[in-house]
Amino acid sequence: MDKLRITGGRSLHGRIRISGAKNAVLPILAASLLANESVSIRRVPQLQDVSTMMNLLSTMGVGVVVESSDGVGIDPSTISNPFADYSLVKTMRASILVLGPLLAKVGEAIVSLPGGCAIGARPVNLHVDGLRALGAEVAVENGYIHAKASQLKGAHILLDSVTVTGTQNLMMAATLADGKTVLENAAREPEVVDLANFLNRMGAKISGAGSATIKIEGVESLHGVEYNVIADRIETGTYLVAAAITGGSVELVDTNPVLLESVLLKLEEAGADLDIRENSIALDMGGRRAQAVTLTTSPHPAFPTDMQAQFMALNTVAKGVGMVTETIFENRFMHVPELQRMGANIRMQGHTVVVDGVESLTGARVMATDLRASAGLVLAGLAAKGETVIERIYHIDRGYETIEEKLMQLGADIERLP
Numbered sequence: 555m556d557k558l559r560i561t562g563g564r565s566l567h568g569r570i571r572i573s574g575a576k577n578a579v580l581p582i583l584a585a586s587l588l589a590n591e592s593v594s595i596r597r598v599p600q601l602q603d604v605s606t607m608m609n610l611l612s613t614m615g616v617g618v619v620v621e622s623s624d625g626v627g628i629d630p631s632t633i634s635n636p637f638a639d640y641s642l643v644k645t646m647r648a649s650i651l652v653l654g655p656l657l658a659k660v661g662e663a664i665v666s667l668p669g670g671c672a673i674g675a676r677p678v679n680l681h682v683d684g685l686r687a688l689g690a691e692v693a694v695e696n697g698y699i700h701a702k703a704s705q706l707k708g709a710h711i712l713l714d715s716v717t718v719t720g721t722q723n724l725m726m727a728a729t730l731a732d733g734k735t736v737l738e739n740a741a742r743e744p745e746v747v748d749l750a751n752f753l754n755r756m757g758a759k760i761s762g763a764g765s766a767t768i769k770i771e772g773v774e775s776l777h778g779v780e781y782n783v784i785a786d787r788i789e790t791g792t793y794l795v796a797a798a799i800t801g802g803s804v805e806l807v808d809t810n811p812v813l814l815e816s817v818l819l820k821l822e823e824a825g826a827d828l829d830i831r832e833n834s835i836a837l838d839m840g841g842r843r844a845q846a847v848t849l850t851t852s853p854h855p856a857f858p859t860d861m862q863a864q865f866m867a868l869n870t871v872a873k874g875v876g877m878v879t880e881t882i883f884e885n886r887f888m889h890v891p892e893l894q895r896m897g898a899n900i901r902m903q904g905h906t907v908v909v910d911g912v913e914s915l916t917g918a919r920v921m922a923t924d925l926r927a928s929a930g931l932v933l934a935g936l937a938a939k940g941e942t943v944i945e946r947i948y949h950i951d952r953g954y955e956t957i958e959e960k961l962m963q964l965g966a967d968i969e970r971l972p
């Protein structure tokens with residue numbers, strides 16, 4: 555298994571191009587199943603999760619063609635097998651996103667339950683309940699969700715709690731339902747909006763995406779489209795913290811500041827100078843040590859749970875005490891013991907972690923436990939004195955395109971070890 559070796563202590567400076575968003579392209583690839591014609595998706599990041607989704611679509615008989623370095627073509631007309639096997643779903647929970655489109659398009663879906671994961675139980679009950687409300691017959695047995703519906707019917711659905719992929723699954727299913735669907739307490743994440751834009755470009759009638767109430771007027775069929783995926787706001791935030799934690803400066807291009815306002819506010823609070831343009835963000839720390847920040851993760855537009863580990867890393871070497879409260883996932887502090895091994899002063903109090911910043915961390919051998927925790931450890935390694943080796947780096951390859959190349963571009967001393 556690959557490892558990353560980082561020799562920390564260098565201040566990072568430079569310019570990076572941000573990739574397309576992992577959490578936008580995965581639902582968009584799944585939504586391609588709904589079309590009657592081929593679709594072309596552009597700005598597709600080369601990530602393990604994207605390969606897994608492409609693989610999953612291929613196993614269903616769907617035509618999947620790599621059209622360019624960041625372009626993928628999907629021909630859903632050949633779909634023959636509406637089945638998502640456990641062996642693929644267990645490697646990527648987002649595989650559940652094929653459930654809604656398959657059901658709407660071919661009237662049946664057999665999708666493995668994802669099971670638990672490192673950061674919490676992560677049930678999919680709201681996806682299942684929502685599909686039942688749309689008229690599907692759903693049986694959950696032998697570890698699989700088996701859903702059937704000859705024709706889904708529009709419904710009024712109040713989601714018990716905010717779920718991103720749940721909202722996306724129901725929105726996709728409802729595009730081909732008979733009549734109108736209203737989703738209340740819908741997720742407002744930018745990736746939900748991007749999916750709605752993609753579906754609308756294929757002929758769907760969706761309004762309100764980005765607000766808590768999404769309305770979907772069912773249509774008979776969807777046509778082909780060529781579509782560009784939005785920028786990855788979590789990748790953007792991660793590289794901003796990389797500059798902040800090393801006292802450096804970075805210019806990120808091809809991104810969209812509007813997607814991560816809560817993160818930018820926290821960076822300013824940490825003492826970073828920001829120059830925000832329409833499609834770029836420049837951050838300058840001017841060699842200063844960051845000020846600790848207190849934050850609570852919450853659904854969009856509040857602070858994203860996917861940036862929690864990175865800001866915790868920033869707090870470990872910041873001036874003062876910062877409190878980090880996680881409200882989305884019950885077990886998303888797996889990086890804490892690893893940061894402590896690097897010399898961080900952290901106390902856990904239930905869902906809150908109190909971080910008392912130290913002058914500097916020391917490099918250590920640490921273990922990546924999930925995607926964003928790994929990013930937090932990479933950032934800590936960049937700031938630490940000496941050598942940090944991060945094991946199980948495959949987690950980071952799921953969501954960060956060529957991370958070591960991008961960090962090297964900024965002057966980091968980082969190397970992948972087989």
Ligand code: UD1
Pocket residue numbers: 577580647648674675676677678679680681682715716717718719720745859860882883884
């Ligand atoms: C998505 C993102 C992930 C991000 C998360 C929260 C993708 C591919 N992944 O994950 O990066 O960290 O949103 O912003 O977009 N829940 C239920 N029942 C359900 C569904 C969810 O109880 O049926 C709970 C979950 O256990 C969790 C919370 O709701 O505690 C939010 O989860 P959800 O928004 O569904 O996360 P994902 O869509 O899996």
